[in-house]
Amino acid sequence: MVKKAVIPAAGFGTRMLPASKTVPKEMLTLVDRPAVSYVVEEAIASGIEDILIITSRGKAAMEEYFVPHFELEAKLAASKKFDELKKLKELTELGNIHFIYQKEQKGLGHAIRCAKAFTGDDPFAVILADDIVYNEGAPATRQLIDAYEKLHGVILGVQYIDDKNISKYGVIKPETIGDGLFRVTDMAEKPKVEDKMSNFAALGHYILTPEIYDAIDETTPGVGGEIQLTDAIRKLIAKGLVYAVDFEGKRYDAGNRLGYMKASVEFALRNEEIGEDFKAYLKELAQGL
Numbered sequence: 464m465v466k467k468a469v470i471p472a473a474g475f476g477t478r479m480l481p482a483s484k485t486v487p488k489e490m491l492t493l494v495d496r497p498a499v500s501y502v503v504e505e506a507i508a509s510g511i512e513d514i515l516i517i518t519s520r521g522k523a524a525m526e527e528y529f530v531p532h533f534e535l536e537a538k539l540a541a542s543k544k545f546d547e548l549k550k551l552k553e554l555t556e557l558g559n560i561h562f563i564y565q566k567e568q569k570g571l572g573h574a575i576r577c578a579k580a581f582t583g584d585d586p587f588a589v590i591l592a593d594d595i596v597y598n599e600g601a602p603a604t605r606q607l608i609d610a611y612e613k614l615h616g617v618i619l620g621v622q623y624i625d626d627k628n629i630s631k632y633g634v635i636k637p638e639t640i641g642d643g644l645f646r647v648t649d650m651a652e653k654p655k656v657e658d659k660m661s662n663f664a665a666l667g668h669y670i671l672t673p674e675i676y677d678a679i680d681e682t683t684p685g686v687g688g689e690i691q692l693t694d695a696i697r698k699l700i701a702k703g704l705v706y707a708v709d710f711e712g713k714r715y716d717a718g719n720r721l722g723y724m725k726a727s728v729e730f731a732l733r734n735e736e737i738g739e740d741f742k743a744y745l746k747e748l749a750q751g752l
């Protein structure tokens with residue numbers, strides 16, 4: 464059973480500067496909740512009970528977001544603002560959230576390595592805080608856990624990405640073994656388009672097994688001089704342990720300006736409170752564009 468998740472959130476967020484100089488990019492708001500909240504909610508909705516967020520200095524707001532604010536709760540109760548109170552309470556009831564500091568920023572593989580004591584001998588989910596998925600059906604991580612329960616290997620969440628964008632991602636060489644299910648026979652981090660092994664890219668959702676830690680320890684710096692998770696996974700591919708799921712859901716890259724704006728607009732359109740009014744506003748605005 465996969466009951467633990469790791470959310471790496473220690474990076475500088477350079478694609479969102481200057482805001483990310485003082486506001487962790489994971490705390491930038493999509494309608495009424497920070498990006499990291501969507502990812503934690505996905506984990507909980509997938510059956511995860513314990514979450515480790517890998518953090519770094521200057522991100523205290525992210526930790527405070529998940530702890531109860533008793534004064535504020537008492538004030539909301541006294542002024543009968545029960546809807547707001549419910550929202551606050553729901554937030555702090557989102558499973559057990561733990562934090563650990565990544566002491567040096569040496570890449571995604573290195574960040575995941577910080578989770579070793581937390582995950583122990585258990586398989587675990589990894590969700591990158593930039594990769595937000597909207598889905599009316601089973602959450603993306605749940606779809607990966609379902610595949611893990613059948614295959615008991617490393618599971619990568621992948622989707623089709625066009626040639627224009629494929630070089631931004633970890634790209635797999637897939638061998639179809641079922642509907643939307645692949646055995647992964649090779650993988651490369653950020654390949655040039657002419658070297659791509661397919662158009663299926665890993666989009667920030669993984670189920671990893673404890674074997675990943677030895678693989679990370681054996682991994683030398685790769686693309687960008689960083690210890691890449693992709694390179695560590697590649698070592699497990701050689702042992703035949705890696706699969707991929709073409710997961711359902713609309714995925715946003717909330718870690719860059721355009722992706723963040725698209726996510727903001729679409730989550731606003733889906734929002735119960737403001738969705739209809741926002742749609743009317745957008746339609747009117749679009750006429751003048």
Ligand code: G1P
Nearest residue numbers: 571594631632633665666667693
């Ligand atoms: C990371 C991973 C990459 C993956 C991507 C998904 O890259 O290294 O394999 O495809 O996340 O968003 P980053 O976006 O941190 O450069």
